[in-house]
Amino acid sequence: MNAAAQGALLGAVLGTGLLLIVLPAPRRRAPRPSRADRLRTVLLQAGLADLSPVAFWTLTALGFLLCASLAAAVIAVPGIALAAGCAGAAAPWAVVSWRLRRRRSAQRAAWPDVVDQLVAAARTGIALPDAVAALAHAGPEATRPAFERFGREYRATGSFSRCADRLKDELGDPVGDRIIETLKMAREVGGTELVGVLRTLGAALREDAAARAELQARQSWIVNAARLGVAAPWVVLALLTTRAEGRAAYATPAGTVIVIVAAVVSVIAYRVMIALGRLPEERRWFR
Numbered sequence: 001m002n003a004a005a006q007g008a009l010l011g012a013v014l015g016t017g018l019l020l021i022v023l024p025a026p027r028r029r030a031p032r033p034s035r036a037d038r039l040r041t042v043l044l045q046a047g048l049a050d051l052s053p054v055a056f057w058t059l060t061a062l063g064f065l066l067c068a069s070l071a072a073a074v075i076a077v078p079g080i081a082l083a084a085g086c087a088g089a090a091a092p093w094a095v096v097s098w099r100l101r102r103r104r105s106a107q108r109a110a111w112p113d114v115v116d117q118l119v120a121a122a123r124t125g126i127a128l129p130d131a132v133a134a135l136a137h138a139g140p141e142a143t144r145p146a147f148e149r150f151g152r153e154y155r156a157t158g159s160f161s162r163c164a165d166r167l168k169d170e171l172g173d174p175v176g177d178r179i180i181e182t183l184k185m186a187r188e189v190g191g192t193e194l195v196g197v198l199r200t201l202g203a204a205l206r207e208d209a210a211a212r213a214e215l216q217a218r219q220s221w222i223v224n225a226a227r228l229g230v231a232a233p234w235v236v237l238a239l240l241t242t243r244a245e246g247r248a249a250y251a252t253p254a255g256t257v258i259v260i261v262a263a264v265v266s267v268i269a270y271r272v273m274i275a276l277g278r279l280p281e282e283r284r285w286f287r
Helices: 003-022 033-044 053-074 078-123 128-138 141-157 160-171 174-188 194-240 244-248 253-277
Strands: none
Touching: 033 053, 033 078, 033 160, 033 244, 053 078, 053 160, 078 128, 078 141, 078 174, 078 194, 078 253, 128 141, 128 160, 160 174, 174 194, 194 244, 194 253, 244 253
């Protein structure tokens, strides 16, 4: 091989090496959780850890059958019976969603107090796992069950990182994620500025809570208007079906189609109104 060929080969090898250095390494995509896993996470975050996905789907089916059968026996209109069945099936989801929103709202109000407790524990020199476990008794009422389970798991395993990740999954809150990740970093690499970071975070949380409370008070009329706008037509329909001619009219195929279309429109309109009145939620970056 002559000198020109050797130079070309050496240049090609060098260029390939530089290209491999510059290009980012391919990342493996984490497997997407199944529907059962996502539902189990939602139930955990709603405080229903003892309810399995199978039991939840069973409640959904029972709600559909019970409400549909009751409406069919009382009103005897197929379209209304179907709409009532769908409402009964949606009832467990509505309860879980309500519990989830209520729990997140309570946690959002409790995080400044949690930060204050952690600051006090850090200043007195208590170990971080003990300080976090102590929140099961000294922390706000809304977060005590989660920290109590953390204390039990930490005493059983001794792994702060794994128990903290489990605590993040149960809390399901972006603010909790930031606090726990800060504690994990201080636990693993040490942190002399932990108290200052927590104080700054606590002040920011109080300002955000005050602004969010004011906005929610101003936008509460949107939610009330959405509920009233959805409920009013169905109250009128229930009154119409108390008369024999009203039941006969809505028991026809055309009446069934009207009821189904009205139910779909009501659901879409309600979801749009709720979306307009809902404040943007912070994304969870540390999962």
